[in-house]
Amino acid sequence: xxxxxxxxxxxxxxxxxxxxxxxxxxxxxxxxxxxxxxxxxxxxxxxxxxxxxxxxxxxxxxxxxxxxxxxxxxxxxxxxxxxxxxxxxxxxxxxxxxxxxxxxxxxxxxxxxxxxxxxxxxxxxxxxxxxxxxxxxxxxxxxxxxxxxxxxxxxxxxxxxxxxxxxxxxxxxxxxxxxxxxxxxxxxxxxxxxxxxxxxxxxxxxxxxxxxxxxxxxxxxxxxxxxxxxxxxxxxxxxxxxxxxxxxxxxxxxxxxxxxxxxxxxxxxxxxxxxxxxxxxxxxxxxxxxxxxxxxxxxxxxxxxxxxxxxxxxxxxxxxxxxxxxxxxxxxxxxxxxxxxxxxxxxxxxxxxx
Numbered sequence: 001x002x003x004x005x006x007x008x009x010x011x012x013x014x015x016x017x018x019x020x021x022x023x024x025x026x027x028x029x030x031x032x033x034x035x036x037x038x039x040x041x042x043x044x045x046x047x048x049x050x051x052x053x054x055x056x057x058x059x060x061x062x063x064x065x066x067x068x069x070x071x072x073x074x075x076x077x078x079x080x081x082x083x084x085x086x087x088x089x090x091x092x093x094x095x096x097x098x099x100x101x102x103x104x105x106x107x108x109x110x111x112x113x114x115x116x117x118x119x120x121x122x123x124x125x126x127x128x129x130x131x132x133x134x135x136x137x138x139x140x141x142x143x144x145x146x147x148x149x150x151x152x153x154x155x156x157x158x159x160x161x162x163x164x165x166x167x168x169x170x171x172x173x174x175x176x177x178x179x180x181x182x183x184x185x186x187x188x189x190x191x192x193x194x195x196x197x198x199x200x201x202x203x204x205x206x207x208x209x210x211x212x213x214x215x216x217x218x219x220x221x222x223x224x225x226x227x228x229x230x231x232x233x234x235x236x237x238x239x240x241x242x243x244x245x246x247x248x249x250x251x252x253x254x255x256x257x258x259x260x261x262x263x264x265x266x267x268x269x270x271x272x273x274x275x276x277x278x279x280x281x282x283x284x285x286x287x288x289x290x291x292x293x294x295x296x297x298x299x300x301x302x303x304x305x306x307x308x309x310x311x312x313x314x315x316x317x318x319x320x321x322x323x324x325x326x327x328x329x330x331x332x333x334x335x336x337x338x339x340x341x342x343x344x345x346x347x348x349x350x351x352x353x354x
Contacts (some may be wrong), residue, residue, distance in 0.1 A: 009072075009136065010102055010113055011100070012127070015049075017134035019044075020072055020147030024281045025154045026131070030076045033059065034102075035068035042066045045280070045310065047076055051085040059089060060096045062310045070177035076106050138192040155285055158267075162218075162257040169218035170225070170259045177226055178345050193333040195341075199227035203237045211246035215253065215299055225258040229341040232330055234299070237269050237290055239323050246327050247273040248282075261344060264294040269304050276313045283307060 009015050015034075021025040022034065022044040032048045047055055063071060073089055075082030082105045093100050103114035110126030122128075148154050162170075181187060202224055205218060214225065228234045241247050252268035258266055267290035271311050274282035284307055290300035306316060321329065 010138055012102060012113060013129045013131075013134060014136045015072055015074065015102060016103065016106055016111055016129055017131040019134040020131060021044070022208050024279050025148040025151050027076045027151060029081065031089065032074045032076070034072045034074075034090065035063050035066055036070045036072075037067050038069060042068050043312070044278070046193065047085070049075065049085060051080050051088075056085065056088055056092060057311055059187070060092050060098070060173075061105075063098055065224040066179060066312060070101050072102045072104075074102070074104045074106060078107055079105060081268075082107075083114075090114070105337060113121070151281070154281055156167045158252070158255055158285055158289055160256055162259065166218050166222070166257050167259060170222045172190065173219055173222040173226065174345055177210070177223075177341075185336040187342070189334045192335050195338065196230060196232050196333045198222075199233035200236050202227055203233060204240070206250055207237075207240060207244075209247055210250040210253075218257070220258050221254055222259075222262075225254060225262035225266065226341060226344065228269075229262070229344045231340070232326065232333065232337055234265045234269070235326050236323055238272055238299075239320055239326060241269075241276055241317075241320075242272055243277075248277065252286075255286060260293050262293075264290045264297040264300060265325075267293065268297060268303060271300065271317075271347075275303065275307065278313065278316055280307060327348055 009018055019032050019034070023032060023042075026045060029049045030043065031049055031051065033046075034044050035042045043062070065084065071093055073086060074085045086105065090100060090103055097209055100115065105112045105127075106129075109130065110128050111124050113122045116122040142217050149155065153219065181191070202220075206220075206224055209216065219221065228237065237251075248270060251266050251273055254266035255263055255270050267286045271283040271286035271290065274280070274286060287300050287304050287307070290297055291304070294300070
């Protein structure tokens with residue numbers, strides 16, 4: 001966690017209170033592994049249970065890559081579900097020389113420690129705990145961390161919410177864009193340059209508005225949704241990602257509000273922002289939305305591959321180009337940049353000339 005987000009975990013109950021805030025929701029039928037380098041948190045990762053053969057093959061390489069020296073693991077569910085994968089994970093860590101601070105099983109408001117055989121502190125029928133009424137949970141909330149009730153709640157937090165008003169705004173903005181492009185004749189490089197410049201300005205203005213607590217109205221949201229069809233504009237939003245919450249708030253809002261045909265870029269940007277913040281669960285679900293809208297969307301496919309291979313956000317973040325780098329790489333705007341937008345508007349570029 002960062003210097004402004006510190007949680008001190010000193011007991012099994014503290015660990016169990018912290019886990020939902022580290023992964024974004026209260027887990028069930030899951031194995032969670034938390035890795036530390038010294039006292040600093042390096043990662044939190046989760047596997048579905050029951051585990052399948054080979055599921056844990058990437059555990060040790062992941063921990064080594066992140067320079068993890070000590071791990072904590074928590075299995076959620078009945079013993080028959082949790083004990084085998086916890087045992088396998090413990091053996092893998094021991095062979096790799098990675099320390100194990102604690103291994104717990106939690107189920108039905110009670111926990112058991114695999115690392116403690118003393119019935120005085122770890123009774124056979126488990127130790128009761130309540131993660132909702134914990135100083136760790138209170139501190140996590142103060143630091144702005146969120147733990148939804150379950151994975152389903154996280155999925156529902158991305159469900160479409162635009163409704164009839166947003167559909168009408170999309171129709172209205174789309175009609176205006178079609179008329180503007182048709183009025184220029186066959187789109188020219190100059191037309192593309194003007195469109196991109198306006199789109200880049202709208203991306204930056206939207207980020208600042210959300211950073212100040214504002215929100216786009218339906219027409220503004222629809223217009224930005226169309227803007228993002230142009231790769232140079234989308235890449236501007238990608239390159240501008242930083243540690244501010246405004247990016248996740250903005251792109252989550254647009255992921256929920258935009259019409260399905262417009263949602264892939266915004267959902268992919270939400271995934272990138274969530275992955276950067278270490279929220280792989282949200283990133284994964286945002287990618288589901290993106291790929292449901294456009295199964296071939298390249299940014300979503302790239303990010304899905306990164307998540308599948310458990311790559312750390314630094315693997316991409318440290319190599320992201322600046323907006324100036326993108327300008328050099330892509331060169332001056334040309335009319336071909338507008339082709340995805342024209343397709344989204346339901347017309348081919350040549351047909352827009354009338």
